[in-house]
Amino acid sequence: MKRLAILGSTGSIGTQALEVVAANPGLFEVEVLSAHSNAELLIKQSREFSPNAVVVTDESKYKLVKDALSDLPIKVFSGNKSLSEVVQWESIDTVLGAIVGFAGLQSILAAIDAGKRIALANKETLVVAGELVMGRAAAKNVQIIPVDSEHSAIFQCLVGEDRQTVEKVVLTASGGPFLGRKQNFLVNVKASHALQHPNWTMGAKISIDSATLMNKGLEVIEAKWLFGLRNEQIDVVIHPQSIIHSMVQFNDGSLKAQMGLPDMKLPIQYAIAYPGRLANNLKRFDFKEFSKLSFEQPDYKTFRNLAIAKEALDKAGNAPCVMNAANEVVVHAFLQNRVGFLEMSDMIEKTLERVDFIQHPTLEDYMRSDEDARAYTAEFLKKSQLSIY
Ligand code: NAD
Numbered sequence: 001m002k003r004l005a006i007l008g009s010t011g012s013i014g015t016q017a018l019e020v021v022a023a024n025p026g027l028f029e030v031e032v033l034s035a036h037s038n039a040e041l042l043i044k045q046s047r048e049f050s051p052n053a054v055v056v057t058d059e060s061k062y063k064l065v066k067d068a069l070s071d072l073p074i075k076v077f078s079g080n081k082s083l084s085e086v087v088q089w090e091s092i093d094t095v096l097g098a099i100v101g102f103a104g105l106q107s108i109l110a111a112i113d114a115g116k117r118i119a120l121a122n123k124e125t126l127v128v129a130g131e132l133v134m135g136r137a138a139a140k141n142v143q144i145i146p147v148d149s150e151h152s153a154i155f156q157c158l159v160g161e162d163r164q165t166v167e168k169v170v171l172t173a174s175g176g177p178f179l180g181r182k183q184n185f186l187v188n189v190k191a192s193h194a195l196q197h198p199n200w201t202m203g204a205k206i207s208i209d210s211a212t213l214m215n216k217g218l219e220v221i222e223a224k225w226l227f228g229l230r231n232e233q234i235d236v237v238i239h240p241q242s243i244i245h246s247m248v249q250f251n252d253g254s255l256k257a258q259m260g261l262p263d264m265k266l267p268i269q270y271a272i273a274y275p276g277r278l279a280n281n282l283k284r285f286d287f288k289e290f291s292k293l294s295f296e297q298p299d300y301k302t303f304r305n306l307a308i309a310k311e312a313l314d315k316a317g318n319a320p321c322v323m324n325a326a327n328e329v330v331v332h333a334f335l336q337n338r339v340g341f342l343e344m345s346d347m348i349e350k351t352l353e354r355v356d357f358i359q360h361p362t363l364e365d366y367m368r369s370d371e372d373a374r375a376y377t378a379e380f381l382k383k384s385q386l387s388i389y
């Protein structure tokens with residue numbers, strides 16, 4: 001029986017993780033659920049899965065959740081500080097990090113410090129502070145098992161292999177809803193178009209990141225830290241069918257791939273059940289339905305975010321943290337139709353130029369860089385809106 005804390009239980013990953021738990025009675029026990037503001041769903045999930053504790057990080061929702069669960073023996077907490085305390089509880093084995101964005105960093109660090117195994121969906125944690133997070137995990141002998149499908153694929157390809165024999169990894173990218181489009185088309189796209197991903201149904205933020213290819217940029221950085229790679233060992237290839245989830249090339253030229261129909265429940269269940277593999281009834285790949293798997297090079301000129309992310313990785317220090325913060329702000333604005341699709345990259349670049357570079361940041365430096373970057377990007381957004389009206 002694995003005892004889980006699911007952070008971000010009301011999101012796309014969180015709800016699918018609970019589906020996996022429900023489909024495997026007797027294998028998992030839900031110890032903790034957390035969500036930010038979707039109190040209604042958090043209450044419903046708590047009634048169904050009877051966790052020991054729930055944390056609603058949006059403090060204005062505390063009373064609502066507390067009152068709704070008052071007839072049950074469930075402890076209710078609110079705020080980020082409580083979340084970082086609760087994840088350290090003795091009764092938890094594995095923490096599934098499925099909060100979106102920088103907001104997920106501190107609770108994951110707290111869980112690592114308490115020696116919990118981590119199933120990590122929240123890629124921004126590694127983008128912002130990968131060196132620090134992996135360093136702390138190594139010091140505590142904590143394993144970080146990726147949930148992101150590409151990284152799960154690489155992780156699965158590496159089972160039984162000597163890490164020294166890895167030549168490179170190849171991250172596959174679907175290309176998102178705007179694959180093959182150019183600037184003249186992208187200049188007019190709205191959030192509603194960008195939210196329609198061809199192969200995956202995901203939360204709003206990652207859906208926009210997939211459309212701009214920032215998601216792949218974040219994943220390049222995530223791969224570096226998860227697998228201890230040099231930057232030049234990470235390639236990206238566009239593979240629109242999303243059947244090959246990623247690949248590892250070894251020093252004898254062998255390429256190993258992990259394949260299957262795209263369904264996040266598979267990498268989620270692999271991560272929370274690791275090292276076991278669980279049987280399931282997910283739809284199987286059928287060769288009759290796919291006569292062709294295709295590959296092409298990413299268009300770095302049109303989808304500049306992927307190039308920006310690679311540059312931030314090469315620059316290192318706090319650059320990926322600054323880029324991530326700027327991206328979170330512009331994506332939020334894009335979802336509200338307050339900024340254009342192509343303008344997002346301009347503002348991320350301008351923010352990277354503005355925030356002071358720190359070569360070896362501490363956790364406090366990351367927190368400040370994140371805050372500074374958000375402030376600058378918000379300023380750029382305001383200026384661009386003033387120039388429109
Ligand atoms: P989502 O927006 O659907 O859900 C986010 C969850 O985080 C919700 O439960 C929400 O309550 C919680 N949350 C949001 N802001 C918070 C805050 N400030 N403090 C605490 N909790 C907060 O997102 P998602 O699509 O499930 O993605 C979650 C993470 O997993 C992201 O980092 C994403 O990049 C990664 N991921 C998602 C997918 C996918 O298919 N959805 C695939 C790979 C990786």
Ligand code: MG
Nearest residue numbers: 148149150219
């Ligand atoms: Mg992914």
